[in-house]
Amino acid sequence: LGMMAEMRDDGGVPALLDAAADPDEGVQRAALAALRTLADPRAGRRFRQLVRGNGRGGAVKIAAAGLGRIGTASDRALLRALLDNPDEGVRVHAAGALAMLGSEEGEAVLLTAVDGDNPIAQKNATYALGFVRTPAARERLQRILDDPAGEWKSYALIALAQQRRATASE
Numbered sequence: 001l002g003m004m005a006e007m008r009d010d011g012g013v014p015a016l017l018d019a020a021a022d023p024d025e026g027v028q029r030a031a032l033a034a035l036r037t038l039a040d041p042r043a044g045r046r047f048r049q050l051v052r053g054n055g056r057g058g059a060v061k062i063a064a065a066g067l068g069r070i071g072t073a074s075d076r077a078l079l080r081a082l083l084d085n086p087d088e089g090v091r092v093h094a095a096g097a098l099a100m101l102g103s104e105e106g107e108a109v110l111l112t113a114v115d116g117d118n119p120i121a122q123k124n125a126t127y128a129l130g131f132v133r134t135p136a137a138r139e140r141l142q143r144i145l146d147d148p149a150g151e152w153k154s155y156a157l158i159a160l161a162q163q164r165r166a167t168a169s170e
Contacts, residue, residue, distance in 0.1 A: 009038075076101055099128055128159075
């Protein structure tokens with residue numbers, strides 16, 4: 001499944017969609033991750049189905065991130081519902097996906113996670129701040145870089161580059 005994503009094999013999307021509904025969670029997550037990487041619009045239905053379920057765990061996080069890549073403004077409502085999910089990772093992925101779709105309404109979730117004690121949430125939130133184009137996001141990323149003990153500096157650099165890229169002219 002991962003190789004299909006690595007090869008950018010769009011012809012494998014139907015098989016990946018079948019695998020995304022597999023009862024084995026590992027198979028399902030691998031297929032969803034490949035679909036997220038391919039960013040094929042045909043995956044939208046499955047991503048929306050999982051996000052709509054407002055569950056916990058890897059599949060929902062991957063689906064939220066997938067919607068961030070291929071979703072539309074109408075998907076914001078689905079993602080917004082995840083901002084109150086009990087799973088911090090799900091909240092962070094939803095906030096990042098909203099930012100990728102042009103909404104800054106998850107910024108507080110990301111800023112909280114960056115300062116939290118969950119290293120995976122910190123890493124993902126730091127990266128996702130690159131899609132939030134507010135002074136607070138930019139300032140927080142810069143503080144990570146300026147802090148000698150700052151965590152996830154490479155992700156902060158990537159995020160700041162993403163912010164610059166988003167505002168650069170053609």
